[in-house]
Amino acid sequence: MNLKSVLNRDTVRLHLKGTTKEEIINELLDVLVQSGKIKDREAALSAIMDRERKMSTGMKHGIAIPHGKSPTVHELVACIGISDTPVDFDSLDHEPCRIFIMTLSPIDKTGPHLQFLAEVSLLFKSSEKRAEILAAKTPEEVLKVLIE
Secondary structure: HHHHHHEEEEHHEEEEOOOOOOHHHHHHHHHHHOOOOOOHHHHHHHHHHHHHHHOOOOOOOEEEEEEEEEEOOOEEEEEEEEEEEEEOOOOOOOOOOEEEEEEEEEOOOOOOHHHHHHHHHHHOHHHHHHHHHHHHOHHHEEEEEEEH
């Protein structure tokens, strides 16, 4: 799985405005719709929220990875959003999140989904990378940190 093949300038959003888990998820879904990655927003929202109800996707270190599987996508799609203010996302470490990576994948393809989640979680174990992403001023800067 190559993050470069999944993320691009149109799928990175700085300065998210949401202040709740639901607002952040909706804002990220808008990014995927606007970038042409998903067509059926309601089905995508349902998939993400179903997964979120099972267990929060708030990880550690201020990162949340809302994700789901949906018949509305034919390949893995993803976006990343950065919030200027921390948002409570029911994280494992009980800390609020500022970095959000949303992904949707087809129901019948498990490999790319698991590979993407593994790659992203490894990437964010680095406090330096997290700091660089939070300091990024443009989508291109975020992508550069993610891909290096």
